[in-house]
Amino acid sequence: MSPTPPPRPRLxxxxxxxxxxxxxxxxxxxxxxxxxxxxxxxxxVIALIWANSPVSESYFALRDFKIGYEPWHLELSLGTWAADGLLAIFFFLVGLELKREFIAGDLRQLSKSIVPVAAAVGGVIIPAVIYAVVNLASPETLRGWAIPTATDIAFAVAVLAIIGSHLPSALRIFLLTLAVVDDLIAITIIAIFYSSDIQALPLLWALIPLALYTFLAQKYRRFFGVNAQAAWIILLPLGLATWVLVHASGIHATVAGVLLGFAIPVLRSQASGGPDAGPGLAEIFEHRSRPISAGIAVPIFAFFSAGVAVGGWEGLGSALTDPVAVGIILALVLGKPIGILGTTWLLTKATRATLDSSLKWIDIFGVALLAGIGFTVSLLVAELSFGHGNIHDDHAKVGILAASVLAALLATAVLRTRNRHYRKAEEEEKIDSDHDGIPDVYQQGGSER
Structure with a gap:
């Protein structure tokens, strides 16, 4: 008699x-x-002002200024260095964060990970479909279908800071997970659909430093002991070599960043609960890389990518009526909330689950609107879709900027109505009646662990 299969997890x-x-x-x-x-x-903002000023030529000359070593296919414009090089740091952090969440974070539990992951997928598919429908008649502009797929977490949390939102921790984690997962989906799309003229030899060569990097990272305590500085010094050149070879292969170099992030161990001991279990290189590298990514890499990329010569009100009107911009705006402002909210609602119905008692559906709607702020990765995909100097690339940038601002305003309008409730929840999360350093609400059911 065959054993009874275990029941599916029920939320x-x-x-x-x-x-x-x-x-x-x-x-x-x-x-x-x-x-x-x-x-x-x-x-x-600086890029937009400069690109539309009387000295706009100097902005574009700076963006297109080339520097680098041509024999290694690295004589690139400053704009390309920002997109291919600096954003690799950003995607390295995406790889680190995603691996950490699913191995050591709360999302290792299926009951907690299934909703944000499914919502992120819905928030990618619906915007892509909306953009494709708007641009179905134009194969040239249809190539930009992936532009409205990603959420810019830095832009989103900046909006939260500006409006003074006291968004509960559960919703902040939901938003961060959405952003990280759809960034991973976006980089997968880039690797599959936006890589061209693939060169097999450099790609095969890239496997050597990547394999050595992975081996040393996984066994770093055997080789470096507790000296993380030594690990950093050894692993960084191997990471750079991997990036150079992936770039030469024709696959977008930011893909190397994600692979390198995935290679870093999250736990010192992969045996769960082992005597040596604990935070590994991932935490150390994240601590050192995040300020570089958030404070240098992403802002510089935004500076070189957001600058578009609008051409006055007439040019702005022309850009906003282009099917590219229309598709992006509809996809981000409508598609994102429909995909995220709709998927979350359907999943709760399918699993007979309910929202936590501290939340209402309008909270999910507000976060879903906030997820419509697509900026960094959207600008990158726009450039890959159409290329610098193409009129569709300029119109895509206008659409991304307009959609991000509109999504931010709509999210602000929704979330501000709930701020009193959020503030009360925040105060509850600070109560520590037994003075043990852990708020009471996190000790219910052993959740302090």
Whole structure:
């Protein structure tokens, strides 16, 4: 008699509070991203003003200025260095964060990961479909179908800081997970659909430094002991070699960043609960890389990518009526909330689950609107879709900027109506009646672990 298969996990509540350790970690990440978001917005505004000023030629000359070593296919414009090089740091962090969440974070539990992951997938598919429908008659512009797929977490948390939102930790974690997962989906799309003239030899050569990097990272304590500085010094050149070879292969170089992030161990001992279990290189590398990514890499990329010569009100009107911009705006402002909210609702119905008692559906709607802020990765995909100097690329940038601002305003209008409730929830999360350093709400059901 065959054994009875185990029952499928059934969700009872979704989007409840996670562990206190996760609350502290996510809070620290979002504080850094808030600063990065402010720098990103400032860089984009400076670029827009400069690109539409009487000295706009100097901006485009700077963006297109080439530097690098041509025999290694690295004589690139400054704009390309920002997109291919600096954004690799950003995607390295995406790989680190995703691996950490699913191995050591709360999302290792299927009951907690299934909703944000499914919502992120819905928030990718629906915007892509909406853009494709709008541009179905034009094969040239249809190539930009992936532009509205990603959420810019730095821009989003900067908006939260500006409006003074006291968004509960569960919703902040939901937003961060959405952004990280759809960034991973976006980089997968880039690798599959936006790589061209693939060169097999450099790609095969890239496997050598990548394999050595992975081996040393996984066994770093055997070779470096507790000296993480030595690990950094050895692994960084191997990572750079991998990036150079992936770039030469024709696959977008930011893909190397994700692979290198995935290679870093999250736990010192992969044996769960082993005597040596604990934070590994991932935490160390994340701590060192995030300020570089949020404070330097992403703002510089935004500076070189957001600058578009609008051409006055007539040019702005022309850009906003282009099917490219129309598709992007509809996809981000309508498609994102429809995909995220709709998928979350359908999943709760399919699993007979309910929202956590501290939340309402309008909260999910507000976060889904906020996820419509697609900026960094959207600008990258626009450039890959149409190329610098193409009129569709310029119109795509206008659409991305307009959609991001509109999504931010709509999210602000929704979330501000719930701020009193959020403030009350925030106060509850600070109560520690037994003075043990862990708020009471995180000790219910052992969630302090």
């Amino acid at each position: 009872t509540t979704v989007l409840g509070r996670g562990s206190y350790a996760e609350f502290l970690r996510i809070g620290e990440i979002l504080r850094k991203e808030t600063v990065g978001g402010a720098l990103l917005v400032a860089a984009a």
